Amino acid sequence: MTAQFLPHPGTGELFTSPVAAGSGWPGDPATPDTPIAHSCADVVAEAAAAKNLAELGARISVCRACPRLVDWREQAAEVKRRSFADQPYWGRPLVGFGDDFPKLLIMGLAPAANGGNRTGRMFTGDQAGDWLFRALHRAGIASKGEVEYAGDGQKLFGARMISAVRCAPPDNKPSVDERDCCAGWLDAELAQLLPWVRAVIALGGFGWDATLNAVRRAGGTVPTPKPKFGHGEVAVVHKADGKPLNVIGCYHPSQQNTFTGKLTEKMLDDVVARGQDLAGLGWGCGGSGR
Numbered sequence: 001m002t003a004q005f006l007p008h009p010g011t012g013e014l015f016t017s018p019v020a021a022g023s024g025w026p027g028d029p030a031t032p033d034t035p036i037a038h039s040c041a042d043v044v045a046e047a048a049a050a051k052n053l054a055e056l057g058a059r060i061s062v063c064r065a066c067p068r069l070v071d072w073r074e075q076a077a078e079v080k081r082r083s084f085a086d087q088p089y090w091g092r093p094l095v096g097f098g099d100d101f102p103k104l105l106i107m108g109l110a111p112a113a114n115g116g117n118r119t120g121r122m123f124t125g126d127q128a129g130d131w132l133f134r135a136l137h138r139a140g141i142a143s144k145g146e147v148e149y150a151g152d153g154q155k156l157f158g159a160r161m162i163s164a165v166r167c168a169p170p171d172n173k174p175s176v177d178e179r180d181c182c183a184g185w186l187d188a189e190l191a192q193l194l195p196w197v198r199a200v201i202a203l204g205g206f207g208w209d210a211t212l213n214a215v216r217r218a219g220g221t222v223p224t225p226k227p228k229f230g231h232g233e234v235a236v237v238h239k240a241d242g243k244p245l246n247v248i249g250c251y252h253p254s255q256q257n258t259f260t261g262k263l264t265e266k267m268l269d270d271v272v273a274r275g276q277d278l279a280g281l282g283w284g285c286g287g288s289g290r
């Protein structure tokens with residue numbers, strides 16, 4: 001099939017779907033020479049070889065280790081939802097977005113096929129992300145309340161968004177093997193971030209478990225029995241250096257939760273405020289607070 005070039009909604013530059021590495025997409029950390037992981041063993045090796053967060057992000061963004069997820073994300077990119085048929089789709093794994101030295105982390109599950117998988121940025125391009133960014137903006141953590149595409153000028157202050165799985169999965173459900181494979185990237189990213197992080201807002205039970213499991217793998221301690229996920233629940237775990245880390249549970253801002261009223265804006269604001277407080281981000285918008 002001949003590659004179809006469509007204009008990026010922000011810059012107007014033409015891109016294929018999926019986007020070729022290093023072809024000019026806003027925020028693309030990769031180049032055509034970035035090494036590609038083709039297996040879970042490759043993920044571990046490439047993650048270990050990355051010298052810094054930027055290099056790690058580049059390697060994540062071209063990963064092809066999970067055949068089912070690669071097929072799914074690229075098929076979604078090529079077929080496209082009708083309402084986005086005039087746009088190119090990123091169609092690649094997503095890298096963390098926000099501060100490189102965050103005090104607060106927001107841990108999600110995985111990108112949405114027509115959201116982050118389209119825009120190329122975490123929580124950008126779907127209703128769940130709109131809810132989250134608006135709440136972060138109300139708290140002074142995000143520079144803008146509205147997000148549309150990578151390159152729209154959005155910034156996070158003292159916070160970073162990451163997800164346990166970096167590719168859009170069918171039905172938003174990665175398999176256990178896929179989750180475990182992608183944990184190689186997650187662990188490497190957390191190794192660079194955790195020294196700074198004081199609090200994590202974990203979205204849904206998946207984000208909660210992914211956080212606690214990652215803390216354990218990183219040499220930290222988690223209470224036994226494992227703290228149960230609940231909206232507004234706070235678990236105090238300890239990092240490998242012995243310092244406390246507050247993990248705050250939050251219902252995922254999916255349509256299933258927001259349309260039914262299970263999660264309201266007030267509930268989300270309260271959790272963000274709690275995370276902000278526990279992370280020591282009491283300074284509002286405009287600085288890293290490091």
Ligand code: SF4
Nearest residue numbers: 063065066093167182
């Ligand atoms: Fe690679 Fe993670 Fe995507 Fe699997 S889910 S292909 S490990 S980035």
